[in-house]
Amino acid sequence: MTAKATTSATFEQDVLQAEGPVLVDFWAEWCGPCRMVSPVLDQIQSEHPEKITILKLNVDENPDLAMKYQITSIPAMKVFNKGQVETTIIGAKPKFALEQDLAAYIG
Amino acid sequence: MRQVIIIGSGPAGYTAAIYAARANLEPLVVASSVEAGGELMNTTEVENFPGFPEGIMGPDLMAKMQEQAERFGAEVLYDDVVSLDIDGPIKTVTLGSGAVHQAFTIVFATGSAPRKIGIEGEARLSGRGVSYCATCDGFFFRERTIAVVGGGDSAMEEATFLTKFASKVYVIHRREELRASKIMQERAFKNEKIEFVWNSAVVDVLGEDAVTGLVLESTVDGSRRELALDGIFVAIGNDPRTHLVHNKLDLTAEGTISVEGRSSRTSVPGVFAAGDVLDPTYRQAVTAAGSGTVAALDVEHYLAALGEAGAPAESASPIDDLAEVDAA
Numbered sequence: 001m002t003a004k005a006t007t008s009a010t011f012e013q014d015v016l017q018a019e020g021p022v023l024v025d026f027w028a029e030w031c032g033p034c035r036m037v038s039p040v041l042d043q044i045q046s047e048h049p050e051k052i053t054i055l056k057l058n059v060d061e062n063p064d065l066a067m068k069y070q071i072t073s074i075p076a077m078k079v080f081n082k083g084q085v086e087t088t089i090i091g092a093k094p095k096f097a098l099e100q101d102l103a104a105y106i107g
Numbered sequence: 108m109r110q111v112i113i114i115g116s117g118p119a120g121y122t123a124a125i126y127a128a129r130a131n132l133e134p135l136v137v138a139s140s141v142e143a144g145g146e147l148m149n150t151t152e153v154e155n156f157p158g159f160p161e162g163i164m165g166p167d168l169m170a171k172m173q174e175q176a177e178r179f180g181a182e183v184l185y186d187d188v189v190s191l192d193i194d195g196p197i198k199t200v201t202l203g204s205g206a207v208h209q210a211f212t213i214v215f216a217t218g219s220a221p222r223k224i225g226i227e228g229e230a231r232l233s234g235r236g237v238s239y240c241a242t243c244d245g246f247f248f249r250e251r252t253i254a255v256v257g258g259g260d261s262a263m264e265e266a267t268f269l270t271k272f273a274s275k276v277y278v279i280h281r282r283e284e285l286r287a288s289k290i291m292q293e294r295a296f297k298n299e300k301i302e303f304v305w306n307s308a309v310v311d312v313l314g315e316d317a318v319t320g321l322v323l324e325s326t327v328d329g330s331r332r333e334l335a336l337d338g339i340f341v342a343i344g345n346d347p348r349t350h351l352v353h354n355k356l357d358l359t360a361e362g363t364i365s366v367e368g369r370s371s372r373t374s375v376p377g378v379f380a381a382g383d384v385l386d387p388t389y390r391q392a393v394t395a396a397g398s399g400t401v402a403a404l405d406v407e408h409y410l411a412a413l414g415e416a417g418a419p420a421e422s423a424s425p426i427d428d429l430a431e432v433d434a435a
Contacts, residue, residue, distance in 0.1 A: 031243050032148045032166060036141040059246075070317055072247040072338060073234040090234030092141035094187045096203045 002042040003054040008062045014055055016083040021105050022053045026069070026076040028060050033092035034075040040095045041077075048106040052079075079105065108209050109135050111406050112200050113181075114188050114351075115216030117145025118392045119382025121172035122399030123214045123406075128179035130407050135208060136176065136183045137200065143185055144169035145218050146345075146383075147392060149240045151268060156392055168392070191351050193378050196413075212377045212409055214402045215352065215364065219345035219383040219390070224256065228312030229341070236318025236338045241265035245272045248338045254279050254321060256309055257342035263291035265342050270300040277334065279304045281326050304334070312339060347384045356380075361387040371402035379405050 006014040006024065015022045025041055027034035038056070045054040059066040059074060069078060069085070079087040079102070089101050099106065111127050113120050116138035127134040138144075147153065147165035154162040163171075173183060186206065192199040193213060200208045221239040223229060229237050238244040241255075245268060253273045255266040258280040266278050278295065283305045285292050295301050304323065311322035313333070320335040347363045349356075357365040357374035364373055364380040371379040381402035382395035 028246065030246075032144075033141060033240075033243060036143065040140060066247070070235070072236050072317070073238055073240075073244045074247075076234065088234075094140040094203050096187075096189070 001046045001049050003038075003045045003056050006055040006057050008064055011057075011062075011065060015080050018053060018080070020051070020053060021079050021081045021086070022055060023077055023079045023102070023105075025054065025056045026059050026066060026071050026074050026078070027056055028058060028074060031074050037075050037092040037098075040098060043095065044098060044102070044106065052102065052105045108197070108211075109133070110210060110410055111135075111212045111214060111403075112137065112198070112208055112210040113214040113216060114191075114200070115139075115145065115214075115218055115382065115384075116143045116173070116183070117147065117169070117216065117218045117382055117395060118172065119218070119384075119395040119399035119402070120145070120214070120216035121169070121176050122396040123216060123381055123403040124176035124181040124183075124399075125172070125179060126400055126403030127214075127406060128176055128181040130403070131180070132406070132410070134176075134181045134214075135210070136181055137188055137202065137208075138173075138183050138185055140185050140187050140203065143183075144173070149242050150264070151242055153392065188351055191355065193352075193355055193375050196377065198377060211413060212379065212406045214371075214379045214381055214399075214406060215356075215373070215384060216381040216395075216399060216402070217348040217351065217384050218395075219347050221341065222344045222346050224309055224341060224343065226309065226311055228314070232312050232314055232316075232318050235316060236314060237312060238338065238340050239342075241268050241340050241342075244338075244340075245269045248273045250274045251337040252335070253277070253338040253340065254304075254309075254334070254336055255340045255342055256280075257344070258282065258285040258287060259342065259344065260287045260291050262342035263287040263295045265340050266301050267291075267294055267298060269340065270298055273300065273338075275336075276301050277304050277336065278302070279307050279309060279321075279323065281308050282306065309339070345383065345390065347387070349384060359387070363387045369401075371398065371405045377409060379409075 077089040110132040111134045113136045124134045124136050150165035152162045186202040190201045198213045249272045252275040254277040256279045306326045307323040310324045313320040359365045364385045379402040381398040
């Protein structure tokens with residue numbers, strides 16, 4: 001199971017109204033580090049399908065949300081819980097480092 | 108057991124891999140999980156790599172280098188080295204996935220990482236308006252005012268690139284003249300969106316949860332002033348990535364890996380260094396590639412000597428392979 005996409009149209013339902021924690025990966029096609037971290041997030045999603053939902057948000061196609069969440073650097077990964085941003089991770093990191101950052105959710 | 112493991116996948120690592128693969132050493136390249144391809148992955152047009160008169164995009168150049176290494180039998184792993192044991196004749200490399208690989212030789216080509224200014228606001232606002240990668244983050248500064256800090260080629264390239272998005276780009280430099288090459292300087296001087304701020308050091312980055320300005324200090328008379336802006340791109344140079352070999356390999360006073368003369372031989376037999384990690388001065392894609400060649404050739408000679416001393420013989424003698432390559 002790889003990470004699915006979310007958009008401005010579905011963000012409310014996908015992320016803000018979701019029951020469990022949702023990690024939103026703000027990314028773009030032209031961002032090299034985003035392309036590198038993307039398969040790592042897919043792996044984490046497939047290893048922990050019950051614990052966390054990982055969704056990808058394209059900042060080119062959804063600039064309103066990028067602006068709303070003050071994204072100035074990608075990849076930016078924000079974990080939402082009950083509609084609030086609980087954790088922010090900025091920059092591509094190796095899997096073991098991401099797992100440490102997300103230990104509260106997937107540990 | 109491998110003949111050689113190459114750590115790093117920039118121009119130095121991939122060039123070492125091309126040479127080692129052509130010598131039938133079947134190199135394993137540990138490319139990193141999220142930084143594979145190295146620093147050129149975050150650049151745009153590369154105009155000074157010989158053989159590409161029209162220029163080539165950094166990521167395309169790295170994809171070609173990888174393809175060339177793989178064509179001759181290099182194996183590339185997208186993983187990260189978490190620890191190294193290099194004391195004995197057999198070197199052990201442990202990866203982030205938990206996998207363990209062993210080899211007679213290591214080429215250490217981990218490159219360098221962007222240098223930080225080292226002030227409080229910089230760390231606090233990193234990713235919140237403080238950036239080290241114009242191609243990654245420039246997009247978010249459309250019609251904004253930003254600053255590039257630095258006076259070298261990278262700073263000029265970033266400043267010029269960022270004018271595609273920003274309405275105004277200050278270039279802040281400690282001195283009154285640039286280190287950058289003439290062609291890069293002229294391009295920046297001609298750009299109407301770029302304004303140079305000379306003889307100034309950034310002493311603080313302002314803002315609660317996003318950058319709102321900088322505090323500059325004059326390097327001439329020490330006076331301070333504030334500059335209001337939305338983002339700052341730091342391009343003041345790089346530091347060699349040596350954390351994996353601290354207390355294992357000798358380093359120079361500059362923090363790069365110490366090597367013997369013009370060779371790639373480090374203080375530990377069987378461990379060779381290549382690229383930015385040993386070069387505090389030139390730091391070009393071409394010089395890194397040349398340095399990767401030196402390391403691969405040194406690896407071959409080392410393995411040949413090991414073979415003669417009666418170490419476990421592998422597929423073919425590296426020296427024979429080298430002769431074949433030369434004859435081809």
